[in-house]
Amino acid sequence: MYLLGNPVFLGNKMCQNEGFLLTIAPPMKLLLSTALLAFCASQPQAAALPKVDSAMLLEQIGTLASDEFEGRAPGTRGEEQTVEYLQQQFKKLGLEPGNPDGTYLQAVPLVGISSHPTLSYGDKQLKFGDDYVAWTARPQPTVEISNSELVFVGYGVQAPEFKWDDYKGADLKGKTLVMLINDPPLPDPRRPHQLDASVFGGSAVTWYGRWNYKFEIAARLGAAAALIVHETKAAGYPYEVVVNGWGRENFALNSKTPEPYLPAMAGWLQQDRACELFKAAGLDFKELKQRAAARDFKPVPLGIKLNLSAVNATREVTSHNVVARIAGSDPQLKNEVVVYSAHWDHFGIDETLPGPRTQQIFHGAVDNASGVAALLQIAQAYKALPAAPKRTILFVATTAEERGLLGAQHYVRHPLYPIAKTILNINIDGMNLWGRARDVELSGMGKSTADEIVTALAAKQGRVVKPNSNGSYYRGDQLEFARAGVPTIYLRSSSAKALNYMTHQYHTVNDVVQANWNTAGAVEDISLLFQAGYQAAQAKEAPKWKPGAEFQRH
Numbered sequence: 001m002y003l004l005g006n007p008v009f010l011g012n013k014m015c016q017n018e019g020f021l022l023t024i025a026p027p028m029k030l031l032l033s034t035a036l037l038a039f040c041a042s043q044p045q046a047a048a049l050p051k052v053d054s055a056m057l058l059e060q061i062g063t064l065a066s067d068e069f070e071g072r073a074p075g076t077r078g079e080e081q082t083v084e085y086l087q088q089q090f091k092k093l094g095l096e097p098g099n100p101d102g103t104y105l106q107a108v109p110l111v112g113i114s115s116h117p118t119l120s121y122g123d124k125q126l127k128f129g130d131d132y133v134a135w136t137a138r139p140q141p142t143v144e145i146s147n148s149e150l151v152f153v154g155y156g157v158q159a160p161e162f163k164w165d166d167y168k169g170a171d172l173k174g175k176t177l178v179m180l181i182n183d184p185p186l187p188d189p190r191r192p193h194q195l196d197a198s199v200f201g202g203s204a205v206t207w208y209g210r211w212n213y214k215f216e217i218a219a220r221l222g223a224a225a226a227l228i229v230h231e232t233k234a235a236g237y238p239y240e241v242v243v244n245g246w247g248r249e250n251f252a253l254n255s256k257t258p259e260p261y262l263p264a265m266a267g268w269l270q271q272d273r274a275c276e277l278f279k280a281a282g283l284d285f286k287e288l289k290q291r292a293a294a295r296d297f298k299p300v301p302l303g304i305k306l307n308l309s310a311v312n313a314t315r316e317v318t319s320h321n322v323v324a325r326i327a328g329s330d331p332q333l334k335n336e337v338v339v340y341s342a343h344w345d346h347f348g349i350d351e352t353l354p355g356p357r358t359q360q361i362f363h364g365a366v367d368n369a370s371g372v373a374a375l376l377q378i379a380q381a382y383k384a385l386p387a388a389p390k391r392t393i394l395f396v397a398t399t400a401e402e403r404g405l406l407g408a409q410h411y412v413r414h415p416l417y418p419i420a421k422t423i424l425n426i427n428i429d430g431m432n433l434w435g436r437a438r439d440v441e442l443s444g445m446g447k448s449t450a451d452e453i454v455t456a457l458a459a460k461q462g463r464v465v466k467p468n469s470n471g472s473y474y475r476g477d478q479l480e481f482a483r484a485g486v487p488t489i490y491l492r493s494s495s496a497k498a499l500n501y502m503t504h505q506y507h508t509v510n511d512v513v514q515a516n517w518n519t520a521g522a523v524e525d526i527s528l529l530f531q532a533g534y535q536a537a538q539a540k541e542a543p544k545w546k547p548g549a550e551f552q553r554h
């Protein structure tokens, strides 16, 4: 049995009777809670708290983060081990195959592209790396953009909810857009030295401020290429991060159709080189930047043509999402789906690192062996329910998150169940293994009514939900579900120890299983995530985007 002593009731206050239930013996509680559920049939129903098996959780993390799994890089022996292990675990738990073809797998075709670009305008040739980075998602030997007109489009934002449009209907087909990073900074009319919190999230970076949005809209407008001017403060990271991130092999979904999220070439311009480009056009970067921070800004053609091309080396890799499901029990609602996701992949092995083999392996114990183990625990909790939830629950262990959320991206582009009927994504990335934490950081808080489920459940645990302010919402698999229009839940416990992990171990070979881990916090979060999905699966109404949320289905 996976029932702890205290079933938690949600929804109608009339149906909340925990105090009473707590005073009786466990077997009776089950009967009574069933009776109460029948009584409150029209209300979001209660789910008993799962008994999370801490020993098993640690064992699963230990297995996934072992030397044998070789750092779980997509397309390697590490993938084979991981995918095999996850299939076995889902089978053992008694979950059905998640793919309607009767398997636990969804193939994800990837392509690694190493580009050698050249960029010039007029008689000026820029140096790849020092001056700019550029890449392509097109798996072809060469990509060539010649004589493409350069147009400065300010922040490159089209946000009807803020009555903002930097493009003003300009025809940008085949052109190269030069854009600023971050959101347009609008001062608060009452406190001019502060940003207006009612537009573009105030000081927090919104979707419109992020590079992936800017490249996506450039592609949507038919631009041939887009170059973002790198400014350290506005980007939040130095230029070296850009070079390290995009200056080597980049991965994309391997598809015959052009990547809809990227123009043929995308890149960043080093700030001084951008200033020189504007100067060559007889313009002043600072002055243009100021002009871009107003609603009446219009695209500014630079009167300069750009040549940008890339010679590419490609390698194809087939990777896999591992999928399992619990079919819904309601004849109607079973066609709707709650998707739990957690990425199984990590960075593999770096043989250039010094020391023995084990020190060359990126074990990714917290990131994200822990999240995958949590996914398995949640699957087990659902399986232990006396009856399956009304809606279908799908568990997706995604691949290639670390390569740019590609497993999740492939899933939403080729969903196994209609995306329009997918009511919620709960993504799990990195569990709290440092003891109980009072604070729950909810990414993307304020965007959908799913927040309310989390806030109520956390309160029952005596915890406080706070918005995450470091933009993590836009850096995990939940983003791909949100972009496809699905409301999401992605949370993390916040504590000094979690911060210490982020500073010293995250994305390094030091992210390994630690002897001093304390699973109390992870257990609480697993309970919360299980309950949240269960409540959504039972509720009359699916979670909805709030007005002004940027990912609303139109």
Ligand SMILES: [Zn+2]
Residues within 6 Å of the ligand: 367, 402, 507
């Ligand atoms: Zn990671």
